[in-house]
Amino acid sequence: MSDRAPAHGAVVLAAGASTRLGRPKQLVVHRGETLVRRAAGLALATRPRDAAIVLGFAAESVFPQVADLPLRRIDCADWQRGLGASLRAGVDALSADCAGVLVVLCDQPALDAAHLLALCDAWRRAPDRGVASRYANRIGVPALLPRSWFDALDATSDRGMRDLLVQQHDRIDAIANEALAVDIDVPGDLGHLR
Numbered sequence: 001m002s003d004r005a006p007a008h009g010a011v012v013l014a015a016g017a018s019t020r021l022g023r024p025k026q027l028v029v030h031r032g033e034t035l036v037r038r039a040a041g042l043a044l045a046t047r048p049r050d051a052a053i054v055l056g057f058a059a060e061s062v063f064p065q066v067a068d069l070p071l072r073r074i075d076c077a078d079w080q081r082g083l084g085a086s087l088r089a090g091v092d093a094l095s096a097d098c099a100g101v102l103v104v105l106c107d108q109p110a111l112d113a114a115h116l117l118a119l120c121d122a123w124r125r126a127p128d129r130g131v132a133s134r135y136a137n138r139i140g141v142p143a144l145l146p147r148s149w150f151d152a153l154d155a156t157s158d159r160g161m162r163d164l165l166v167q168q169h170d171r172i173d174a175i176a177n178e179a180l181a182v183d184i185d186v187p188g189d190l191g192h193l194r
Helices: 035-044 059-065 083-093 113-125 147-152 162-167 187-193
Strands: 008-014 050-055 072-075 100-105 130-135 138-146 172-176
Touching (some): 008 083, 100 113, 138 162, 138 172
Antiparallel strands (some): 130 138
16 A cells, blocks of 8 residues: 555444344354454454454453454443444544544454455545445445545444445445355354354
8 A cells, every 4th residue: 555545444343242142243263263353353454544443242351352453442332222333433433544444343254354455445446435345235344434424424323334325325336245145143143154
C-alpha cells in the first residue's frame, strides 16, 4: 500500500452472547484456534492503520484469546442491544486517520485473508464507496465502509449494518463469496467446522 492510499481501520465484533448456540461462539475452536482469534488474525492480515475488538458477553474469557495481538480492546457496555451497539462502539473508537472501516465477525469459518484483501483493494480504488461481501443473494459482512457513512450506523439496531447496506446498495461494490453464507449460530452449524 502506498503512503497516499487511504488507510482503513478494522473492527472485529465479538460482543454477542451466542444464545442460540448455547455457548460463546467466539471460543469455539476451528482448525486449532478459537473463532475470535482466527477472525482477529484475518482482519490484521489486511494491515489496518488501527484495529479494535469489541467485547461484551464473556469478555474476560474472550479477550485472553487475542490479548497478544495488536488490537485495542473496546468494551461495549450496552452489547445486549445487539450488533448495532457493538458496531457503533467499534467505529467510534477508531483513529481519525482511518478513512474507512473493515468490519469482521467471528462466526464465518470459511472467511480467509484473500477475501478481506480483495475488499480492501476494491475500496482503495473508490474510497468514497462501500465494499461488501455477496452471498446467499444479498450483500453483507465482511464489509468496508467509508468514514462518511459512519454517522448513519444505527446503534439501536440488532441488524448491525444490514439496513445501511440496503439503503446504500447503489454505492456499494460487491465481491462474491458464497462460502460466507455458512455461519455458526446454532449447535447444528458446528458440523461445518469439520
